[in-house]
Amino acid sequence: MMGKVPSFSPGSTVSSALPGYIALCLTLQVHRLVSAQFRVAGPDHPVIASLGGEAILPCHLSPRMSAENMEVRWFRSQFSAVVHLYHDGQDQYGQQMPEYRERTELLRDDITNGSVSLRIRNVRLTDNGQYKCFFQSSVSYEEAILELQVAGLGSAPAISVEGHQDGGIRVVCQSAGWYPQPEAQWRDLQGQILPSASEKISQEPNDLFQTEIAIVIPEESNQKVSCCVRNLLLNQERETEISIAELFFPRVNPWMVALGVILVLLAVLLPLSSYCFWKQHRAKDKLQAELRWRRAQIYAGTVHTTDVLSMVRLHLPLGALCSFPCTEHFPMTFNRLETAMSLGAHGKGQATPQVYCTAGTCPLWERADW
Numbered sequence: 001m002m003g004k005v006p007s008f009s010p011g012s013t014v015s016s017a018l019p020g021y022i023a024l025c026l027t028l029q030v031h032r033l034v035s036a037q038f039r040v041a042g043p044d045h046p047v048i049a050s051l052g053g054e055a056i057l058p059c060h061l062s063p064r065m066s067a068e069n070m071e072v073r074w075f076r077s078q079f080s081a082v083v084h085l086y087h088d089g090q091d092q093y094g095q096q097m098p099e100y101r102e103r104t105e106l107l108r109d110d111i112t113n114g115s116v117s118l119r120i121r122n123v124r125l126t127d128n129g130q131y132k133c134f135f136q137s138s139v140s141y142e143e144a145i146l147e148l149q150v151a152g153l154g155s156a157p158a159i160s161v162e163g164h165q166d167g168g169i170r171v172v173c174q175s176a177g178w179y180p181q182p183e184a185q186w187r188d189l190q191g192q193i194l195p196s197a198s199e200k201i202s203q204e205p206n207d208l209f210q211t212e213i214a215i216v217i218p219e220e221s222n223q224k225v226s227c228c229v230r231n232l233l234l235n236q237e238r239e240t241e242i243s244i245a246e247l248f249f250p251r252v253n254p255w256m257v258a259l260g261v262i263l264v265l266l267a268v269l270l271p272l273s274s275y276c277f278w279k280q281h282r283a284k285d286k287l288q289a290e291l292r293w294r295r296a297q298i299y300a301g302t303v304h305t306t307d308v309l310s311m312v313r314l315h316l317p318l319g320a321l322c323s324f325p326c327t328e329h330f331p332m333t334f335n336r337l338e339t340a341m342s343l344g345a346h347g348k349g350q351a352t353p354q355v356y357c358t359a360g361t362c363p364l365w366e367r368a369d370w
Contacts, residue, residue: 037140038061038063038065038114038140038142039061039062040059040062040133040142040143041059041062041144042058042059042060042133042145043146046147046149047146047147047148048149048233048234049123049127049148049151050123050150050151051123051151051152051179052122052123053122055120055148055150056118057074057117057118057131057133057146058115058117059115059118059133059144060113060114060115060116061114061115064115065113065114066111066112066113067112067114067135068089068111069089069137070136070137071085071135071136072085072086072116072134073136074106074118074131074132074133074134075134076129076131076132077130079134080095082095082097083096083100083104083118083120083131084105084118086108086116091106099124099126100120103120103122104118104119105118105121106118106119107119118131118133120148125150125179125207127148127150128148130145130146130147131146131147131148132145133145150179151180151231151233151234152177152178152179152208152231153231153234153238154175154177154178154208154211154229154238155175155177155238156175156238156240157228157229158173158175159171159172160174162214165197167218167219168217168219169216170214171214171215171216171217171225171242172212172213173186173213174210174211174212175210175211175229176204176209176210177208177210178208178209178210178229178231179207179208179209180209180232180233181201181209181211182211182229182230183229183230184211184227184229185213185227185230186213187225188225188226189223194225196214197214197215198214199211199214200212211229217244221244223244224242224243224244225242225244226239226242227239227242
């Protein structure tokens, strides 16, 4: 007896295998989607950068996977405000904002592990704020938010003395170029904070801050104090010390002292020499006027020759040059020797020799080395 041979229907076979095939495809797709999911992570604290320096903004994928074939975009508040763009395996600068051109660089040394960093050079105040790090693959995308805080270290404090106030001396400390607002203090040698008389912080046109802090120092104090200005973000400060003794008894430069002495001497000697020169010139003018008057008297015949010689002997130095007209009222002839003898005799109180002259002009006094 022959047994019945079973028969198979093609339709029934396909219908029974279809559900398993669909289940397999769904399983593979879900596994693919799960494996393609990632998360973008950045630092959990703000990145601090110095004004004018460099800022490094790190960003990475989790779990670790290659981002070489992904799009990496750094932007600010809007997706189109591109700070830096990486796409198709290279940097793209066509959509970059003008203020970031030639200042950014994508560090891709570890991009195969999904780690990239954005470097910003020559940090400006406008760079301060939030940034978004965006990764996009063919099936998914994610982003992370980072914050950049810009800090500026200002100038060294400058100390100046404004004058006396409340029985002491008012000293002012100024410093500029800080960001954000700095903290200014007066301290003693032990680092203890001293009470300030006034404090003012103002913002300059370039958005940086300037601080001014004053203190009144008693005159009996003889210690040193310091003005300290601190940037809390950078945890850095600038400090300037000053001695109280230097305020009341400032150091004197020896060259300045010498210059002062020279100026004082010049101020005394110049008027004195001018006065002596003026006095000598005035005496000379007076003598010449008197000689002219005597000459006029001789012309008139009212002055004796002996008086003229006495006047010349008393007022003129030896070797002076003077000439008189020889008239009938002046009957004397002088030559070099006779004049010397006459004046010498008259100067000693002796009688004047009798001398004669003819009409005309004759020399009364010649230059001679007696």
